[in-house]
Amino acid sequence: MERPERRLPVAFLLLLPLLSVSCVSNPRTIVSWCVLSDAEEQKCLDLAGNATSQNIRGTLQCVRGLNTRDCIDKIKNGTADAASMTADDIYAAGLCHGLELAAGESHNRVDGISYYVVAMARRSSSDLSLLEMHERSSCHPGIRTTVGWTVPIGYLVNTSQISVGEQCNFPRAVGNFFGYSCVPGVKDPRHDPRGNNPKNLCEACIGDENDRHICASNHRERHYGEAGALRCVAENLGDVAFVKHTTVFDNLDGKNQESWALDLELEDLKLLCPDGTEAGLDEYERCHLAAVPANAVVVRMEDKCRVWKYLERLQNVFGNATEGFSLFSSAGYGESDLLFSDATHHLQRVLGSYTSWLGPTYTTMLQAFECEGFC
Ligand SMILES: *[C@@H]1O[C@H](CO)[C@@H](O)[C@H](O)[C@H]1NC(C)=O
Numbered sequence: 532m533e534r535p536e537r538r539l540p541v542a543f544l545l546l547l548p549l550l551s552v553s554c555v556s557n558p559r560t561i562v563s564w565c566v567l568s569d570a571e572e573q574k575c576l577d578l579a580g581n582a583t584s585q586n587i588r589g590t591l592q593c594v595r596g597l598n599t600r601d602c603i604d605k606i607k608n609g610t611a612d613a614a615s616m617t618a619d620d621i622y623a624a625g626l627c628h629g630l631e632l633a634a635g636e637s638h639n640r641v642d643g644i645s646y647y648v649v650a651m652a653r654r655s656s657s658d659l660s661l662l663e664m665h666e667r668s669s670c671h672p673g674i675r676t677t678v679g680w681t682v683p684i685g686y687l688v689n690t691s692q693i694s695v696g697e698q699c700n701f702p703r704a705v706g707n708f709f710g711y712s713c714v715p716g717v718k719d720p721r722h723d724p725r726g727n728n729p730k731n732l733c734e735a736c737i738g739d740e741n742d743r744h745i746c747a748s749n750h751r752e753r754h755y756g757e758a759g760a761l762r763c764v765a766e767n768l769g770d771v772a773f774v775k776h777t778t779v780f781d782n783l784d785g786k787n788q789e790s791w792a793l794d795l796e797l798e799d800l801k802l803l804c805p806d807g808t809e810a811g812l813d814e815y816e817r818c819h820l821a822a823v824p825a826n827a828v829v830v831r832m833e834d835k836c837r838v839w840k841y842l843e844r845l846q847n848v849f850g851n852a853t854e855g856f857s858l859f860s861s862a863g864y865g866e867s868d869l870l871f872s873d874a875t876h877h878l879q880r881v882l883g884s885y886t887s888w889l890g891p892t893y894t895t896m897l898q899a900f901e902c903e904g905f906c
């Protein structure tokens with residue numbers, strides 16, 4: 532039997548979005564931003580100075596954090612109010628620390644998607660289906676990367692093709708599943724402290740010109756990264772490469788002068804869809820393993836509205852600046868993607884919870900790793 536008091540929190544939760552819609556902005560608001568580098572701190576201080584000199588209501592302060600985890604702790608205990616974070620960190624901040632989002636980046640003017648993770652294969656590979664990948668060979672940009680590990684392995688777990696069992700040993704399960712693969716970094720001590728990750732996860736790797744650095748987690752391994760994973764499929768070492776929807780377009784038509792790329796044509800490739808069908812390279816919007824959300828601004832629940840209102844004022848003045856301080860540019864600071872991604876077109880308000888920003892497919896992929904003890 533359900534006790535009536537139990538219903539109270541649910542009713543309250545339903546009310547919260549309404550409360551935040553009707554929020555009023557506080558002119559004396561102070562927002563302290565958690566920054567991670569000297570360059571980011573400098574851009575933050577310049578933004579604060581320019582905001583003050585343009586009489587934008589509110590005050591920006593810049594707080595130095597040691598790393599993302601430290602920023603999450605600072606936001607939680609009130610030492611900082613906000614910081615921009617990647618999708619994986621948003622998941623940790625929300626799930627493990629109860630934090631929420633005030634705003635997210637839009638790169639394409641329309642939505643908050645940063646890129647799609649797709650499965651790419653040679654068109655000549657017939658009888659290939661993402662639902663039957665057992666004993667196949669695969670090319671991954673790197674161990675523990677969103678594109679090369681979290682999303683494809685999350686997909687294989689969700690479709691019950693692999694199961695990690697009680698030991699929660701992902702590399703072992705993946706090694707048993709695929710025939711051979713290239714997962715750069717899988718044998719690095721950092722990811723393989725006992726040295727028993729399966730060798731076949733490096734067998735589609737080629738190392739450098741002198742056969743050294745095989746399976747290295749850097750560009751000396753020529754199958755490392757998204758371009759490397761594409762090369763691995765182009766060279767027929769893998770049946771499938773897990774890459775971004777943009778990877779192929781970034782490396783063809785002379786944009787990559789390496790011979791494997793010059794020899795490759797768009798017509799040689801196809802996408803494999805999660806339902807087991809296939810599609811053309813430009814059909815990534817319907818044929819992808821996950822839509823990975825862009826970075827978003829992590830805040831405490833009660834600050835969702837206040838921080839959004841302040842960011843809205845900032846982007847109205849500095850979001851489109853053709854001269855003076857520019858919110859979505861890091862030019863002149865010596866690093867890229869400071870405070871926000873340089874690819875940001877505008878910031879959009881996040882009214883729902885952090886899971887609404889992460890989206891169902893991406894959240895499902897992350898949930899597959901629950902047994903690793905995410906928090
Ligand atoms: C405004 O930003 C510019 C960089 O775009 C910086 O050089 C300048 O010092 C800033 N102004 C103030 C008052 O902080």
Ligand SMILES: *[C@@H]1O[C@H](CO)[C@@H](O)[C@H](O)[C@H]1NC(C)=O
Pocket residue numbers: 601604605608609610
């Ligand atoms: C808040 O958390 C940060 C990071 O863990 C810590 O450095 C700081 O001392 C904490 N401050 C308070 C007031 O608890």
Ligand SMILES: *[C@@H]1O[C@H](CO)[C@@H](O)[C@H](O)[C@H]1NC(C)=O
Pocket residue numbers: 846847850851876877878
């Ligand atoms: C910049 O201007 C364009 C066109 O006027 C507008 O669509 C866009 O929302 C503006 N961006 C920001 C951040 O205000």
Ligand SMILES: *[C@@H]1O[C@H](CO)[C@@H](O)[C@H](O)[C@H]1NC(C)=O
Pocket residue numbers: 686689690805891892893895896
């Ligand atoms: C996960 O698997 C379930 C059942 O097999 C399916 O309905 C769902 O669409 C899958 N989710 C993703 C993101 O692939």
